[in-house]
Amino acid sequence: MSLHLKPLHKIFAAQASGIDLTQPLSDTDLKAINAAMNEHAVLVFRGQPLTAQQQLNFSKSFGPLDIGLKRVFKRPERLEDERLIDISNVDAQGQVAKRDSPKNLSNFANQLWHSDSSFMNPRAAYSMLHCVIKPSWGGNTEFTDLRHAYDTLDERTREEIKDLKAEHFALHTRILLGDNAYTDDQKKEIPPAVWPLADTHPGSGRKLLYVGVHAHQITGWPTAESRMYLQDLLEHATQRENVYVHEWQEGDLVIWDNRSTLHRGRRFDIAERRELRRTTINDSPEANLMAA
Template identity: 45%
Template structure:
């Protein structure tokens, strides 16, 4: 297995490995070690089917179930261990522009880290390209949250070290005016607490744990907390911290949600874009054995 750096700070392209077959324990360990270093890995020309993608993903931990299972009457196009990152309906046809599924998916173009709105967030995400927009667009951008943290001055690092943020998927969607969550989704996806600064267990590096899902910081007025989060988001997404991935058919991109953010970019919604994601659970919460601080619940 060989790795070519794609950015001065993080991200690498992996060659000489076939993800469609069973991997050896040594190969899995090599990929895990590379993830600790690069945080984003690109595997070109793999063309995995759904079963192969799930098998590869399960080498790294248990898979999350799609959050859409909470929606009443939802009929999945894919296996429930997969997230449908497409603009297609159950019959494989492009969604109408006013369809709620498409409107909710626009939030993927906000900076975020997967599943920070869950008590136990995501460890890795694996995204496979099946069909790409014929007129281009639809890149995915990644931000290195370790480098962003490293570049904060010492006073800021000390000030934010123990901050706890409130994350909710309703918060990120509300930024776009999307509030179409039924009762099942609201009960199944309550707001959760997450630390603002994480120490990566593999690399030992600290990083910012930010997302558009974060709406407040515990123990301070909501406007003050949101302003801090906005300032940190602006800092962490400067071009020097960002790798932009231009998709090719068959690409597999794997990233570490504990130390990166990402966002999708625009493409013509009438062009088919079919990507499929598996998400590996981190298995432990960042804030153990407690619920959300009631003083900030109303801010969600």
């Protein structure tokens, strides 16, 4: 079978079928997925009960895997392979984490609009999130399209941002949520990455508004003015009518392009188990993201 796509939103996102992700990808399938990602930016594969190794195998077809902040902050993990990012409320001992645990701090930070690893260079290209256990309510993931956000800017704003760059800082979300327990040495280990506000997607060639909560400073601007302007741009990018809401089913694999979308998790009962596994493709020269 070949890749079949069904639109999920008027602007972007599609449900994908016709490919068994538990099996090795053909070159044709890989290019078809890349082409679909260039167009839709978010693909939803239903009914894919992947093992951890199968998810790794599928993900590696697209290039080197990113481990994010694990490069800097080491803590006990329940998943053996560091290339698997544990998006759950489960601690290293396999128990539901305490309400005030570092694990849940990460969950709360994930409820802010962001793109994965925008604070690093190279940044993340694709993220692939697989649902293992879903809670009885909540826990959806929301997405918005940064290409559409740029397309709907007024001309004055497009002109204003065309040469502006923003610093994306990994700890900005943690500090926003009251977690200040980082030494100067730790902060120096993860310096901000700088990206254009008016960026261009390498696959589709479309312009996009590259914002998100990790963006904490416009280069050369006063901090207060910078943050208020970034907030205005973020509000523009995340207007409700432009948001695709994904309601998880166990066995879903959702792929999104961090270079053209933002996402955020939504509330759920953190006393109830929620387990998802993420793999992330580095946006590096070694990545296999060509559509033709």
